[in-house]
Amino acid sequence: MESEQEARTILDRLNTAVLTCDDQIRVLTMNPAGESMFGISAKQAYHRPLSALVLVESGALLRPVDKARSMQQPVTAHDVSLTLSSDRSITVDCTATPLATTQGEHVLIELFQVDGFLDIAKNRYREDQYDASRDVLRGLAHEIKNPLGGLRGAAQLLERELSDRGNKEYTRIIIHEADRLRNLVDRMMSSFNPVSHKSVNVHEVLAHIRKLILAEIQEGLTIIQDYDPSLPELRGDRDQLVQALLNITRNSVEAMGDRGEITFRTRIERSVYSGNRWHRCVLKVEIEDRGPGIPAHMQERVFYPMVSGRADGSGLGLTIAQDIISKHGGTIQLHSEPGHTRFVLLLPFQSKDPQYAG
Numbered sequence: 001m002e003s004e005q006e007a008r009t010i011l012d013r014l015n016t017a018v019l020t021c022d023d024q025i026r027v028l029t030m031n032p033a034g035e036s037m038f039g040i041s042a043k044q045a046y047h048r049p050l051s052a053l054v055l056v057e058s059g060a061l062l063r064p065v066d067k068a069r070s071m072q073q074p075v076t077a078h079d080v081s082l083t084l085s086s087d088r089s090i091t092v093d094c095t096a097t098p099l100a101t102t103q104g105e106h107v108l109i110e111l112f113q114v115d116g117f118l119d120i121a122k123n124r125y126r127e128d129q130y131d132a133s134r135d136v137l138r139g140l141a142h143e144i145k146n147p148l149g150g151l152r153g154a155a156q157l158l159e160r161e162l163s164d165r166g167n168k169e170y171t172r173i174i175i176h177e178a179d180r181l182r183n184l185v186d187r188m189m190s191s192f193n194p195v196s197h198k199s200v201n202v203h204e205v206l207a208h209i210r211k212l213i214l215a216e217i218q219e220g221l222t223i224i225q226d227y228d229p230s231l232p233e234l235r236g237d238r239d240q241l242v243q244a245l246l247n248i249t250r251n252s253v254e255a256m257g258d259r260g261e262i263t264f265r266t267r268i269e270r271s272v273y274s275g276n277r278w279h280r281c282v283l284k285v286e287i288e289d290r291g292p293g294i295p296a297h298m299q300e301r302v303f304y305p306m307v308s309g310r311a312d313g314s315g316l317g318l319t320i321a322q323d324i325i326s327k328h329g330g331t332i333q334l335h336s337e338p339g340h341t342r343f344v345l346l347l348p349f350q351s352k353d354p355q356y357a358g
């Protein structure tokens with residue numbers, strides 16, 4: 001009995017989707033990874049034909065199952081493409097194993113998602129690069145900050161010694177530019193603060209950002225709120241999350257020339273790899289605009305420091321946002337084409353509630 005319980009626990013924790021089907025290839029059991037993959041509970045899937053779990057079954061899923069049954073041995077099909085819904089396709093390796101039971105010829109099906117792993121490797125590489133560029137930025141900010149204080153102090157002293165108005169104009173320029181540089185350095189260093197871990201209500205954060213933006217721009221801008229009210233609270237640093245989301249929203253406002261429509265959307269996303277681990281479910285926040293989009297050649301680079309498409313931009317907003325989200329164990333994805341840009345933030349709940357933890 002104990003070993004049966006242990007086997008069930010192992011099955012529940014596997015990241016591979018494991019299903020069993022009866023002799024008519026109808027689902028009998030499915031582990032949680034299977035539920036996440038197909039977006040259906042084991043209870044709902046019970047007795048449904050396996051082919052009904054996908055939107056289009058072109059034989060890709062049933063072929064290895066039929067083959068395994070006719071050959072009476074395990075069969076693996078690689079790179080099987082499954083269309084799960086109109087906007088979601090995945091690639092899996094599928095292993096079917098015939099199971100002779102007292103109830104008949106059942107079949108065990110294991111589905112291992114392979115395309116996610118390619119993305120993960122790519123994302124990890126990219127995140128390592130972002131980390132390296134942020135380290136350079138951190139070093140640079142420290143190096144600039146100290147001499148800058150001296151420079152400003154010296155210019156102030158000099159200004160006091162000068163009687164000529166024309167000469168004073170020069171020291172004023174030094175002080176003004178030193179202050180501008182100081183603000184830049186402060187921004188560079190702002191996201192290096194440690195994060196606190198308190199309860200944060202993401203809808204309160206978004207409402208706050210909406211209020212801030214709409215206070216700056218009185219007319220012509222609409223911010224639509226499309227929320228899942230059942231979402232639990234996050235654990236994180238409210239002020240830093242406000243900063244990250246505000247930077248992304250400001251970019252949308254600037255790209256659309258202070259007018260148009262922005263959508264804030266929140267949902268739950270299941271089975272996500274983020275912050276070097278799998279999460280059963282995470283919070284998904286989307287910020288979407290109908291602006292000109294980010295040119296394809298810039299999309300890979302916008303999260304690096306000092307990359308800006310605006311004449312007066314410092315190119316730090318997205319670097320800071322990325323840093324904050326990654327300190328929360330999350331990731332940012334970008335989808336952009338002319339007329340439509342969407343930033344997707346995936347944030348683990350870091351909750352103690354087992355339904356949302358891990």
Ligand SMILES: Nc1ncnc2c1ncn2[C@@H]1O[C@H](COP(=O)(O)OP(=O)(O)OP(=O)(O)O)[C@@H](O)[C@H]1O
Pocket residue numbers: 247251252255289291292293294302307308309310312313314315316317318319341
């Ligand atoms: N929603 C968007 N639509 C179009 N372009 C965008 C959008 N978001 C970002 N970008 C582009 O990405 C660039 C980098 O953005 P980022 O916020 O890092 O820097 P910035 O806005 O130029 O300067 P800063 O935020 O430091 O004042 C922007 O200059 C802009 O060209």
Ligand SMILES: [Mg+2]
Pocket residue numbers: 247250251316317318
């Ligand atoms: Mg910006």
